[in-house]
Structure formats: C-alpha cells, structure tokens
Amino acid sequence: TTHCRACIQGNIHERIFQPGTMKLIHLIGLQVLLWVGPARSDNWSDGDGCTSIIVANGGTVDGGTMTTHTNDCMECDFRISRVPAADHDEGSYRQLYNYRAAYPRFLGEGRGDTYEPGNTDLSIHPWQADQGPFAPMGSIPQVPHTYSYIDGAYGIMNEHQLAIGESTCGAKLTAASVSNGGQALLEISTLTRIALERCTTARCAVSLMGKLAFDLGYFGADTTKGEGGESLQVADPTEAWVFHVCADDTGKSAVWAAQKVPKGHIAAVANQFIIGKVHLADTDNFLGSTNLLEVATRAGFWDAKTQGEIVDFTQAFALDRGLLSPYANRRRWRLMTLAAPSRAHELPAECSSLADEYPFSIQVDKPLSVLDLLAMNRDHFEGTPYDLTRGLAAGPYGDPSRFDPGSNRAVYAGEGLQPRLPPSQLGDDAYSGEWAVDDAEAVAGKFERAISIFRCAYSFVAAASSRYPDRSLGAVWFGQYAPHASGFTPLYAGASGLPAPYTTGNLMAVDLKSSYWVHAILGNWADRFYLHTVGDIQAKQQELETAALAAHVALVAAVGAELARPTALNRGIAKGATPAEKVARMVTEAQNGEAAAAHDAWSLFLMSMLAKYKDGQ
Numbered sequence: 001t002t003h004c005r006a007c008i009q010g011n012i013h014e015r016i017f018q019p020g021t022m023k024l025i026h027l028i029g030l031q032v033l034l035w036v037g038p039a040r041s042d043n044w045s046d047g048d049g050c051t052s053i054i055v056a057n058g059g060t061v062d063g064g065t066m067t068t069h070t071n072d073c074m075e076c077d078f079r080i081s082r083v084p085a086a087d088h089d090e091g092s093y094r095q096l097y098n099y100r101a102a103y104p105r106f107l108g109e110g111r112g113d114t115y116e117p118g119n120t121d122l123s124i125h126p127w128q129a130d131q132g133p134f135a136p137m138g139s140i141p142q143v144p145h146t147y148s149y150i151d152g153a154y155g156i157m158n159e160h161q162l163a164i165g166e167s168t169c170g171a172k173l174t175a176a177s178v179s180n181g182g183q184a185l186l187e188i189s190t191l192t193r194i195a196l197e198r199c200t201t202a203r204c205a206v207s208l209m210g211k212l213a214f215d216l217g218y219f220g221a222d223t224t225k226g227e228g229g230e231s232l233q234v235a236d237p238t239e240a241w242v243f244h245v246c247a248d249d250t251g252k253s254a255v256w257a258a259q260k261v262p263k264g265h266i267a268a269v270a271n272q273f274i275i276g277k278v279h280l281a282d283t284d285n286f287l288g289s290t291n292l293l294e295v296a297t298r299a300g301f302w303d304a305k306t307q308g309e310i311v312d313f314t315q316a317f318a319l320d321r322g323l324l325s326p327y328a329n330r331r332r333w334r335l336m337t338l339a340a341p342s343r344a345h346e347l348p349a350e351c352s353s354l355a356d357e358y359p360f361s362i363q364v365d366k367p368l369s370v371l372d373l374l375a376m377n378r379d380h381f382e383g384t385p386y387d388l389t390r391g392l393a394a395g396p397y398g399d400p401s402r403f404d405p406g407s408n409r410a411v412y413a414g415e416g417l418q419p420r421l422p423p424s425q426l427g428d429d430a431y432s433g434e435w436a437v438d439d440a441e442a443v444a445g446k447f448e449r450a451i452s453i454f455r456c457a458y459s460f461v462a463a464a465s466s467r468y469p470d471r472s473l474g475a476v477w478f479g480q481y482a483p484h485a486s487g488f489t490p491l492y493a494g495a496s497g498l499p500a501p502y503t504t505g506n507l508m509a510v511d512l513k514s515s516y517w518v519h520a521i522l523g524n525w526a527d528r529f530y531l532h533t534v535g536d537i538q539a540k541q542q543e544l545e546t547a548a549l550a551a552h553v554a555l556v557a558a559v560g561a562e563l564a565r566p567t568a569l570n571r572g573i574a575k576g577a578t579p580a581e582k583v584a585r586m587v588t589e590a591q592n593g594e595a596a597a598a599h600d601a602w603s604l605f606l607m608s609m610l611a612k613y614k615d616g617q
Contacts (some may be wrong), residue, residue, distance in 0.1 A: 064465025081114030139501030161474030163462035170319025171229030175247035184217030499595035
C-alpha cells in the first residue's frame with residue numbers, strides 16, 4: 001500500500017509521497033484511441049516550441065519572482081480553466097492521461113467548468129468523457145487534499161502562488177507511453193498539474209515531479225528526440241528553479257535535474273536545455289536524480305574518466321540541432337541582452353550549437369516589472385541584425401511573421417498527387433506518401449525565430465510575491481494569440497473563477513466573445529501593414545496594461561487594508577462572511593471587471609483598426 005503524508009517545510013504543508021513508496025500503479029485497460037501519423041524526424045518537431053523566462057527574487061520591482069510561458073502551438077486549445085481545490089477519500093486514485101494539445105484539451109469533470117461536456121462544442125465531434133483520447137491510461141494514489149490552480153496546456157499557478165512556465169527541449173533519449181506500447185506513465189503536462197495540486201513551494205514541485213518521473217517513467221509529447229525533453233521554470237514567492245527532465249535509456253524511468261536561479265538573476269529557456277554541471281552535493285542550489293552518471297555512461301553520452309563524475313546535463317542529454325541551433329540560442333541571447341545590456345559584449349549572438357558560451361543565468365541590470373517581461377515576450381529582434389521587421393522576407397510593410405521548418409515540412413502535395421521524391425529516397429525519418437517536402441529540403445535554410453510568433457495560443461507572465469498581504473493576489477498576466485498583437489490582464493489564482501473571454505472558443509469557428517479571436521483577427525490584419533499598425537497597437541497596450549497594473553497595485557492595498565481591520569469590524573460583504581471570503585470576493589470582482597473592460601476595449605480597437613487600415617489606406 002502507498003501512503004501519503006503532509007511534509008512541513010517551515011510553516012508550509014506540502015502533500016507529497018513518502019520516499020520510496022511510489023511502487024503501486026493501477027493500470028487501466030488501454031482504452032485510448034491513438035492517432036498514428038507519418039514518421040517524424042528526430043531532430044525536428046512540427047512547429048511547436050515555447051519560450052520561457054524566469055526571474056528570481058531580487059530581480060523584480062516588487063521583490064518577488066516571475067515566470068513566463070509563450071504557448072507557441074498551432075493547433076492548441078487556447079482556453080484556460082480554474083481547477084477547484086478538493087478533498088479526497090482515503091484510498092482514492094488520481095487518474096493519469098495521455099498528452100493532448102488540440103481542442104478540447106480535456107473533457108470531463110473535476111478540472112473546472114471549462115472542460116465540462118456542457119461547455120464543449122460537441123458539434124465538431126461527438127467526444128465522450130472517459131473515452132478515446134480522454135480515457136485514463138493509469139492512476140496513482142490520491143492525497144487527502146489538492147489545491148486549486150489555473151490550468152492551460154500545462155498547469156500555470158496555484159492558490160499558493162506556485163507558478164510554472166514551460167519550454168520543450170530536444171533530448172537524446174525518448175520513451176513511449178503505456179498507451180503507445182511503452183512503459184512510461186507520465187508526461188510533462190500531467191506532472192505540472194500534480195505539482196500544483198500538491199505543493200506550495202518550487203522546491204517541493206521540482207522534487208515531486210522528478211521523483212514521479214523517476215519512479216513511474218517519463219515520455220515526451222511524441223517519441224521524436226525533438227520533443228523528448230522538457231524544461232519547466234518553477235517559481236514561488238521566494239525561490240525560482242529551472243527543472244529539466246527526459247526519459248532514461250530503459251524507457252521506464254527518467255533523468256532529471258533542477259538548478260536554483262540566483263538572487264537578482266534571470267534565466268531563459270528556448271527549446272534547449274541550459275543546466276550545466278549538476279552538483280548534487282550542493283542541495284541548496286541543485287536537485288536531481290541519482291542516476292545521472294549511470295545513465296549518461298551507459299548510453300555513451302559521458303565518460304567519467306575524462307569528463308569527471310559530475311555530469312553536465314546539457315552536454316550529456318541535450319539534442320544538438322546543428323544548423324538549426326539558432327532557433328533556440330538566438331532567443332536566449334536576446335533575452336539576456338535585454339535584461340542585462342551592460343553585459344551584451346560578453347554574450348556573442350553567434351555561439352556553439354549548445355550555447356556553451358552562455359551562463360546558466362545572468363544578473364539583471366535593474367529590477368524588472370511585469371511590463372518589462374511583457375515587452376520581452378513581444379520581441380522580434382527589433383534593432384538588431386536579426387530584426388524580423390526588416391529585409392526582403394518582411395515585405396514592404398515589415399511583417400515580422402515567418403514560417404519555420406516544422407511548417408515547411410507540412411507542405412501538402414495534394415490529394416492523389418505524388419511527393420517530389422519517391423519514398424525510397426526520403427528515408428525512414430522523413431515524411432512520405434502525400435507530403436511534398438522532405439526533411440533535407442525543409443531544414444536547408446532558416447529564418448530567425450522570434451519570441452512573439454503568430455502560432456501562439458496564449459502567453460503569460462506569472463508574478464508571485466511574499467510582500468502581498470494575501471496569497472490570493474498572486475497574478476497571472478494573461479493574453480491569447482501572439483503577444484505582439486495581444487493585451488494582458490491579471491488573473492488571480494485566489495479568485496473563484498475565470499473571466500468568460502478566456503474560457504470559451506475554439507479554432508474551428510470565429511467567436512468575438514473569445515479574447516483569442518479578437519486578437520487573432522487583429523494580428524492577422526495588422527501584420528499586413530505592420531510598420532504602420534504597430535505604433536497604434538503598442539499605444540493601446542501601454543494604455544490598458546499600465547492602467548491594469550495600477551489597478552492591481554490598488555487591489556493589493558485594498559486587500560491589505562481589509563485584512564488589517566479589527567476582527568469585530570471585518571465581517572465581510574454578507575453576514576457571517578470571513579475575512580478570507582471577503583478577500584476572495586474582492587479579488588474575483590476586480591479580476592472579472594478588469595477582464596471585461598479589457599475585452600470590450602480591444603474589441604472596439606479591432607474595429608477601428610479594420611477601418612483605419614482598410615486596403616492600405
């Protein structure tokens with residue numbers, strides 16, 4: 001039998017499994033529908049890939065931490081959901097599911113209103129809960145209580161201000177899930193959700209996710225090496241950690257490492273591992289699996305005699321993308337030079353394929369605000385030799401959007417037509433059949449890969465701080481579609497729900513009640529005349545987001561004042577309401593009012609832009 005315990009670190013209770021007790025696995029019959037497509041190259045995926053930034057305490061204006069995520073995914077469900085806190089019966093189980101990006105991400109009960117069948121457009125397809133892609137493939141013992149959190153493609157932030165950003169990384173080792181003939185039970189989105197359900201600190205989260213992956217096996221979003229690894233940027237109000245994981249060489253466990261971001265520093269991950277030597281003896285700054293040296297040696301990735309017994313995680317396990325390495329490295333260079341321009345001369349824009357020249361993190365020149373990180377998320381290398389608004393490919397009006405190799409490989413020859421090369425010449429790792437572009441041609445050239453990209457489902461900056469008078473004030477500054485064409489408003493993990501514009505809609509039908517579609521139309525229209533439209537958009541972003549930040553500061557002050565009132569006076573809005581209940585109402589009302597006003601403002605702005613730039617007038 002597997003037992004659960006409450007682990008107390010300081011004054012914080014954390015629900016985790018006892019060490020060494022993760023052996024009980026309940027496998028459910030493999031009733032999972034699988035889609036099997038053409039073989040994919042180990043060195044490239046189909047155009048997904050996210051950027052994530054993390055800033056440690058001492059590097060932010062409010063003394064807290066921040067972590068970000070641009071969920072750059074062409075087909076992803078762009079909705080988010082608030083998963084409620086819950087108590088669970090003794091002996092109950094937590095179900096495990098396969099990874100799913102497309103709409104609907106999940107269908108069923110227990111993960112918030114967004115995913116319930118009544119809020120899903122079943123006219124697209126007659127999906128059913130607990131069947132097909134929504135059938136669980138296994139389970140683990142449940143803990144007595146799970147925390148509430150905001151959920152998207154991955155878990156985002158929980159009620160304790162524990163927040164997670166994500167970036168997929170290429171890895172030399174991959175594994176298949178139990179639903180796909182393998183032995184691994186866990187992928188990264190499930191790990192993030194379990195961590196937010198059970199942990200209150202970043203240290204707990206990385207330890208729990210690492211242990212679960214090690215004990216139960218880790219698999220990537222697909223079995224290619226390009227999708228084989230993951231990096232999570234995990235922050236709580238006082239600490240910030242970077243977490244790396246990939247499968248081990250047996251396909252039934254994992255290797256993982258985590259490094260704490262030093263005080264006052266920023267780190268960035270852009271689809272490539274960044275952790276170097278993993279000093280497991282330094283438990284204040286490093287955590288990791290005990291099998292790093294064993295697996296790296298057995299797989300032929302590391303030689304302890306010549307390289308030492310302390311494994312460099314990136315050198316040992318990262319996939320070297322060769323010609324395409326600037327896809328990852330250039331974004332990292334850009335973010336470090338934006339945060340620390342005084343050290344730009346130390347950071348070469350052209351570097352080795354695994355970016356050996358770059359430090360794990362860098363101290364910021366000055367404390368950063370939410371607005372600073374939003375600006376970074378909107379970047380297209382403006383003002384550098386890699387500026388995507390300049391040059392022939394940008395056209396006469398500076399369109400910053402480019403297709404990348406993953407998109408090139410999806411060029412379709414047409415029904416009944418033959419590919420340009422016979423399958424015998426395409427190789428085992430290339431598309432065949434009706435696909436028109438082979439691997440070699442797809443990656444023969446490249447454009448720069450911007451941080452803000454058109455195929456972004458949503459992005460956020462999550463800000464946590466121990467200076468807030470109540471933990472419910474941890475904020476996720478959230479926007480849908482590409483950051484450069486989106487507006488961001490604060491959503492609170494302590495609120496009782498989420499605003500409708502962020503919980504509705506899909507890619508199959510335009511819906512102006514959905515924030516995603518307002519910004520997607522704006523972005524598609526504005527990119528055609530970008531050099532003219534970008535000024536209008538940036539002015540509106542500055543106007544609304546500066547006001548939203550001021551409203552957030554005012555809310556923090558109002559909550560602090562409410563909690564400072566004498567208990568006898570602090571009776572809440574309704575008779576019998578506790579201070580905590582009143583704070584929850586204050587936060588929820590402020591969030592929903594701000595989001596509704598922002599959606600209305602952006603909807604009106606869209607219409608004005610359609611009129612102003614019609615036919616290039």
